[in-house]
Amino acid sequence: MSGSVNLIxxxxxxxxxxxxxxxxxxxxxxxxxxxxxxxSYWVVERFELNHYEAAGNGYRSNEIHVWxxxxxxxxxxxxxxxxxxxxxxxMVDDFRRQHPRRWEYGWVRTDFTSIRLGQSGxxxxxxRLGFWLWxxxxxxxxxxxxxxxxxxxxxxxxxxxxxxGMILPALRGRSWLKQWHLRRRxxxxxxxxxxYDLRATPARCPECGTAVPVxxxxxxxx
Numbered sequence: 001m002s003g004s005v006n007l008i009x010x011x012x013x014x015x016x017x018x019x020x021x022x023x024x025x026x027x028x029x030x031x032x033x034x035x036x037x038x039x040s041y042w043v044v045e046r047f048e049l050n051h052y053e054a055a056g057n058g059y060r061s062n063e064i065h066v067w068x069x070x071x072x073x074x075x076x077x078x079x080x081x082x083x084x085x086x087x088x089x090x091m092v093d094d095f096r097r098q099h100p101r102r103w104e105y106g107w108v109r110t111d112f113t114s115i116r117l118g119q120s121g122x123x124x125x126x127x128r129l130g131f132w133l134w135x136x137x138x139x140x141x142x143x144x145x146x147x148x149x150x151x152x153x154x155x156x157x158x159x160x161x162x163x164x165g166m167i168l169p170a171l172r173g174r175s176w177l178k179q180w181h182l183r184r185r186x187x188x189x190x191x192x193x194x195x196y197d198l199r200a201t202p203a204r205c206p207e208c209g210t211a212v213p214v215x216x217x218x219x220x221x222x
Contacts, residue, residue, distance in 0.1 A: 088144060
């Protein structure tokens with residue numbers, strides 16, 4: 001019985017520590033997002049992650065770019081596959097020379113002053129808020145080559161991921177404030193449930209009936 005209780009306590013402790021670590025990492029990411037948001041009004045920055053692969057008589061490329069400009073994050077991706085007959089093997093060889101590494105990544109500042117998102121038709125409520133989505137796909141079949149192409153663009157304002165990232169820190173902050181408030185009540189000799197003064201009745205609260213734990217000044221967990 002004691003072994004199972006110890007396992008449960010250990011699992012709870014690991015859960016709390018994991019939640020604390022997640023909240024700290026989320027808070028750090030939010031701070032980085034705030035810096036990126038402020039910088040976006042002075043400079044356009046781009047992070048890119050590309051994957052290239054040549055196989056047989058063809059090659060595939062997957063490119064992802066994340067732009068930051070004027071309070072907007074824009075993610076654009078492109079997937080392309082090209083296949084050629086054996087007589088055009090030189091094109092695959094050229095591709096290998098141009099992209100010797102399968103993975104390429106980098107963070108660069110661009111020469112653009114801002115990102116302008118195109119749209120068809122009148123602007124909607126979502127586009128006015130900074131949300132935008134565009135997708136396309138195509139196939140080309142010919143005697144000398146076959147090609148598959150797909151692309152997408154997703155735009156959202158910086159405050160959207162910032163707001164989602166603040167959920168864990170806010171929950172952890174609320175839990176921490178609750179613990180601090182309970183410990184403060186216990187140190188002052190008050191009932192941790194209702195705040196009634198327990199100096200006259202230190203064993204049990206006469207107001208709400210809560211039993212006073214031994215060593216009330218010790219740490220109180222929610």
